[in-house]
Amino acid sequence: MEALKKKIVEEGSVIGTEIVKVDTFLNHQIDAEFLDKIGEEFRNRFAGVEVDKILTVEASGIAIACAAAKYFDYPPVVFAKKAAPSTMNEGFYEAEARSFTKGTVSKLKVDSKFICPGEKILILDDFLASGEASVALAQIVEMGGAEVAGIGAVIEKGYQGGSDRLREKGYRVESLAVVRKIEDGKVTFD
Amino acid sequence: MEALKKKIVEEGSVIGTEIVKVDTFLNHQIDAEFLDKIGEEFRNRFAGVEVDKILTVEASGIAIACAAAKYFDYPPVVFAKKAAPSTMNEGFYEAEARSFTKGTVSKLKVDSKFICPGEKILILDDFLASGEASVALAQIVEMGGAEVAGIGAVIEKGYQGGSDRLREKGYRVESLAVVRKIEDGKVTFD
Numbered sequence: 217m218e219a220l221k222k223k224i225v226e227e228g229s230v231i232g233t234e235i236v237k238v239d240t241f242l243n244h245q246i247d248a249e250f251l252d253k254i255g256e257e258f259r260n261r262f263a264g265v266e267v268d269k270i271l272t273v274e275a276s277g278i279a280i281a282c283a284a285a286k287y288f289d290y291p292p293v294v295f296a297k298k299a300a301p302s303t304m305n306e307g308f309y310e311a312e313a314r315s316f317t318k319g320t321v322s323k324l325k326v327d328s329k330f331i332c333p334g335e336k337i338l339i340l341d342d343f344l345a346s347g348e349a350s351v352a353l354a355q356i357v358e359m360g361g362a363e364v365a366g367i368g369a370v371i372e373k374g375y376q377g378g379s380d381r382l383r384e385k386g387y388r389v390e391s392l393a394v395v396r397k398i399e400d401g402k403v404t405f406d
Numbered sequence: 407m408e409a410l411k412k413k414i415v416e417e418g419s420v421i422g423t424e425i426v427k428v429d430t431f432l433n434h435q436i437d438a439e440f441l442d443k444i445g446e447e448f449r450n451r452f453a454g455v456e457v458d459k460i461l462t463v464e465a466s467g468i469a470i471a472c473a474a475a476k477y478f479d480y481p482p483v484v485f486a487k488k489a490a491p492s493t494m495n496e497g498f499y500e501a502e503a504r505s506f507t508k509g510t511v512s513k514l515k516v517d518s519k520f521i522c523p524g525e526k527i528l529i530l531d532d533f534l535a536s537g538e539a540s541v542a543l544a545q546i547v548e549m550g551g552a553e554v555a556g557i558g559a560v561i562e563k564g565y566q567g568g569s570d571r572l573r574e575k576g577y578r579v580e581s582l583a584v585v586r587k588i589e590d591g592k593v594t595f596d
Contacts, residue, residue: 274465
């Protein structure tokens with residue numbers, strides 16, 4: 217998605233050789249108008265794919281999943297939680313994911329009533345790095361007897377191998393911008 | 407907002423006499439189509455109010471703030487974080503807020519570059535209970551020399567006094583549904 221690559225170059229910044237910081241429009245400050253275009257692009261990428269539900273993970277994935285929902289005729293959006301609130305008092309599915317930028321391990325949780333057998337669930341997130349979060353979400357989908365319709369990321373860190381790992385597991389992966397290399401403060405895309 | 411009250415009654419559930427659970431459409435599973443209507447209603451409530459930015463708090467506030475952004479001509483949406491990622495490496499404003507449902511104290515953080523002097527900032531969130539989160543967000547706005555344009559909540563727990571507290575401080579508060587009482591598993595609205 218050319219408009220996204222342009223936005224990453226113009227508004228993003230890099231830290232070292234591994235981190236792309238897009239807090240001006242994606243994961244701290246959000247450009248909701250631009251996210252609408254991102255949502256539409258996900259529909260284009262997954263054209264013809266049946267989607268009963270969109271699953272993401274708090275926090276940055278939420279805006280993306282909701283923006284995409286509009287273009288998939290508003291299926292329910294579910295976001296996995298990193299901590300269970302006291303009101304999450306029934307059964308839930310849980311899977312572990314490491315966060316690259318936070319250096320922590322999260323146990324992603326989804327109330328079991330929101331994953332139904334046979335549903336086709338599209339997984340969307342802001343970043344795809346090593347693929348840990350996507351694998352955890354896919355595990356949750358499968359624990360509930362549902363099916364992964366596809367995995368979409370706004371920005372893929374191509375050098376971390378996540379999409380290869382997910383494709384090897386048989387998932388369809390679509391990343392709207394694939395960063396191949398960060399060198400001397402500059403980002404190179406595929 | 408009648409459609410919201412109806413949805414709370416039909417799809418929500420209550421726990422004891424203090425908790426309204428709306429995880430089927432607002433804060434775990436999200437009905438993005440309905441949130442669009444909520445966003446429009448916030449514009450109606452704050453008609454004529456100048457809004458340069460919308461501030462909310464992760465996670466459940468994000469979808470609401472983004473839905474509202476559309477009806478305010480897409481100002482930037484900023485969400486306060488409860489934990490600072492390793493990429494948040496510059497100055498940030500911080501204020502404490504207790505979470506009623508989680509029983510925890512969060513230190514809400516916003517990168518200082520996202521609050522600019524003179525900006526008129528609308529604060530939106532899913533719940534207004536004791537008002538702790540809104541007060542914390544208002545403090546952050548004011549730390550940055552910006553101004554609170556108003557405070558909006560989707561659901562107010564009227565019995566917890568938060569809106570009175572906020573109005574005493576001089577803020578304009580708009581809640582789309584005010585729960586007055588929960589008794590015998592039933593919700594009564596103002």
